[in-house]
Amino acid sequence: MTVKSDSNVDVDIEKQPKSTELDDSEEYDYITVPPDGGFGWVVLFACFMINLIVDGFLYAFGAISEDIKKHFNCQEWQVSLVMSLACGFYLLIGPVASALCNKWGCRKVGIIGSVTAGLAVALSVLSPNVYVMWLSFGLIGGIGMGLVYLPSIIMVGYYFEEKRAIATGIVTTGTGIGAIGSGPLSKFLFKQFGWRYGLVILSVFLLCCAICCVFMRRLKPIRKRRTLPSNEIVDDSVFSETATSVVNHAAVITPTKDVPSSNFSELKIDDKTKKRSRTESALSTKSRHSIKAEDAVRPLYKEDVLYQGDTRDLPEYRSHRDIPSYIQDTTKVPEVVEKSKMKAFWDVFLSMTNFDLLADKKMIILCLANVCSMVGYYTPYLFIPKYAQFERSVPEISSIFLLSIISFSNTPARFLSGWITKLPYMTPLLVNNIGLTVAGVSSLLVPFCTNHLLLILFCIVWGGFIAFHVSLSPVITCDLVGLERYSNALGLVLMFRGITSLSAPPIMGAIRDVTNSFDIAFIIGGISFLVSALMHFHLMWINHREKKQVDGTKKSIDIQANPMASDI
DSSP: OEEEOTTOOEEEEEOOOOGGGOOOOTTEEEEOOOOSSTHHHHHHHHHHHHHHHHHHHHHTHHHHHHHHHHHHTOOHHHHHHHHHHHHHHHHHTHHHHHHHHHHHOHHHHHHHHHHHHHHHHHHGGGOSSHHHHIIIIIIIHHHHHHHHHHHHHHHHHHHOSTTHHHHHHHHHHHHHHHHHHHHHHHHHHHHHHHHHHHHHHHHHHHHHHHHHHTTOOOOOOEEEEOOOOHHHHHHTTOSOHHHHHHHHHHHTOOOOTTSOHHHHTTOOSOHHHHHTTTOSSTTOOOOSSOOOHHHHTOGGGBTTTTOOSOGGGSHHHHTSSSHHHHHHHHBOOOOOSSOOTTHHHHHHHHHHTOGGGGGSHHHHHHHHHHHHHHHHHHHHHHHHHHIIIIISOOOHHHHHHHHHHHHHHHHHHHHHHHHHTTSTTOOHHHHHHHHHHHHHHHHHTGGGOOSHHHHHHHHHHHHHHHHHHHHHHHHHHHHHHOGGGHHHHHHHHHHHHHHHHHHHHHHHHHHHHHHSSSHHHHHHHHHHHHHHHHHHHHHHHHHHHHHHHHHHHHHHHHHHHOGGGGGO
């Protein structure tokens, strides 16, 4: 059949043939084209509910931790470690969960994750001490929640392309709504039924995520004619000689004194060439082997499936005439000499955990900046109810609702962050830095919030501005490393965040145990946000310097291509 894109360009696509007709013809690729609607809305609602339940459950822990602390008669750092283990492994399991989804599908992985999380949390009420709860609730429960959360993110990218930004916004709303209601609901259940039965009821909600995962089905692949290899295209004179000659000319230019030779290979000829890094032209690095139907349905072979921003802003997207061509060009199946039954798993896992990417200085700065931001990220969620109740004499029910206020401010701010970045001069990196700076300053001022009203003001400000950092991190990561290395970069960022999440909350809890106050914990959190902001500002300076180098190189190319221009 023929599909028409928005630009009214016909695309040669055929429906999936019967299984007996599936072949490895080098003339065709099999691809999965997101419906951007239809059954996708059902999948989106399922992902919305998963985010509502899982994230809401984790963010509500600050409302119920005091009950667990009293029951086990433990210190603050010990009960904080329950939460930190859950959040840490929730993030650390990301590369493994992605690889499992690529191998066995999001439905199976999500169902296993939800059952694991629900049973682990339910059985944790039988823990004889807090140490067993670390294992059941923290370690096993965290891994289970990570296994159900990652599929919900993958399926949004799998089912939505043009409407990716809208779909992502709807799903993240689930996180906000869940966090708004989970705190008061958890406290209500604990008061009515006791902490054991209350936690069992909450675990039932986690089990319900398995129902949502049932709707995560794979798309049917379609067959699309492949573009010719670059040498055949040039021989047939399909593309202009001018474009080819400019590229070849640029390849032999030697670096100038203003451009270090080590960085010269990374420079792009101009902005137009940068946006067409992988197009259907002589510059394409298309694999010699066609994409098989069995690989086309595997979500993690699509380079942008984990991207949570607006795909229409990606250079790779804008450089293609239609969505099927874009998907065909950004679906990459690694080639191996010896095939393995676990190839689909190892392809993704090894890619997302490839530490070679840390040779890039910008990637090291980005990972360390995320470490700093995560040091203080969970402090308000864990400690603001206790801080308000025990150090500012705020009634218990009012202190619990402070968590809801944070989320109430956080949810619309996530939506607004995308719109703000489209304003003139407001880049994602700049908006992120503003958010981190304001969040850091507001955290430093928490010790001066001496009454309930000022604490409410802090929750509104901090919840709103930290949302910029959370929602724009994927976009910033992709901008820094490019779409082709995005999954690898995201995997490393999740690992650094996960390691920090394991250690930061118990350390903050230990500080509270020693000082008998949460003031220092909030101050450390504020400083960590500001340090993270400074690192991100340094990334802005590096980008600005590289842009000047690119402009200088472009000018040199223009002068050598047209010597007369230098005399004008």
